[in-house]
Amino acid sequence: MATPDTRTQILDAAEHLFAEHGYRGTSVRAITKLAGANLAAVGYHFGSKAELMAAVARRVVEPITAAQCAGLDKLLARTPDPPVSELVEAFAGPLFDEMPAGDEGGARTSRLIVTILSDPAEEARRWTGPAEDSVRERYFAAFARVLPGLSPEELWFRMRGIFAVTAVDRLQVHQQPSPGCVPPVAGEAARRWAITFLTAAMSAPPIRS
Numbered sequence: 001m002a003t004p005d006t007r008t009q010i011l012d013a014a015e016h017l018f019a020e021h022g023y024r025g026t027s028v029r030a031i032t033k034l035a036g037a038n039l040a041a042v043g044y045h046f047g048s049k050a051e052l053m054a055a056v057a058r059r060v061v062e063p064i065t066a067a068q069c070a071g072l073d074k075l076l077a078r079t080p081d082p083p084v085s086e087l088v089e090a091f092a093g094p095l096f097d098e099m100p101a102g103d104e105g106g107a108r109t110s111r112l113i114v115t116i117l118s119d120p121a122e123e124a125r126r127w128t129g130p131a132e133d134s135v136r137e138r139y140f141a142a143f144a145r146v147l148p149g150l151s152p153e154e155l156w157f158r159m160r161g162i163f164a165v166t167a168v169d170r171l172q173v174h175q176q177p178s179p180g181c182v183p184p185v186a187g188e189a190a191r192r193w194a195i196t197f198l199t200a201a202m203s204a205p206p207i208r209s
Contacts, residue, residue, distance in 0.1 A: 007045045009035040015056045019111035023053055023121035054127030057116060060098075060109050065135050067094035072138055081146050085199045091139055092162050092198055096191045099170035110170035117164055149206045158202050166194060 004012065013035035017026040028042050028049050035041070046052040071090030075082040082090075099106040099113075116124050136159075143155055150158070169190065 006035070006037050006041055010037055010041060010045060010052070011056055011059060014052050015060065015108055015112060018053060018056055018124075019108050019115055022115055022119045023049075023124045024119075028052075050123040050126070053123050056112070057124075057127045058129075060112050061132065064094045064098050065132055067097065068139070069135050072135075072142065076142070082142065084143070084146055084203050085195065087139065087142055087146070088162065088199045088202055089195050091159075092166050092195060093191070095163070095166040096170070096194070099167070106170065110167050113163065113167040117160075117167065143202065147202065151206065154206060161201060162198050165198060169194060 010031060014026070014031045017031055017034065020026075029039060031052070032039050032041055042049065042052055046055055068091055071093065072087075075086055075090055095113075099110045119125075140152075140155065140159065143159065144150070144152070147155060
């Protein structure tokens, strides 16, 4: 097996450290030390720590985004208004596929997505581009057509909840359960439960203020 090049080694090290310690808790020096690279390598390959964060996030998220896009294309080829359950499956399913239980890569992906969702550093979320925006807007429009009673604000809140619930569930699968707690379930059962739960959450009546 070929040894990963310096750029890939830096990406791997940064993904591990950003997922464990967040953006601000991770230094360029720590990344290059873990990667076995010199301190100037981050600037040479990525330009800055912020651009490295963007490259790490895109590497993790792009397969998820591509699968979400393909799933929506398949649904819309059949009907312009797919049921909520199928939209949720197409949107959330790739998150399960890219964060499988029993896989260290899946564990890192789930930790990184939780970091992206929760890290107070702006750099953790500033990396999104046209591809991510397009998928988000297409799903938003599809959900809006079948859930016309929801305000745009509440709909987007519920869509963010899909990411949060799935990422936290996948993260817990890779952690040791606390004593006395029921351990999380892995595999197809967890996926079915999540899709059922998220479908109910997306389909709930609007919350009136």
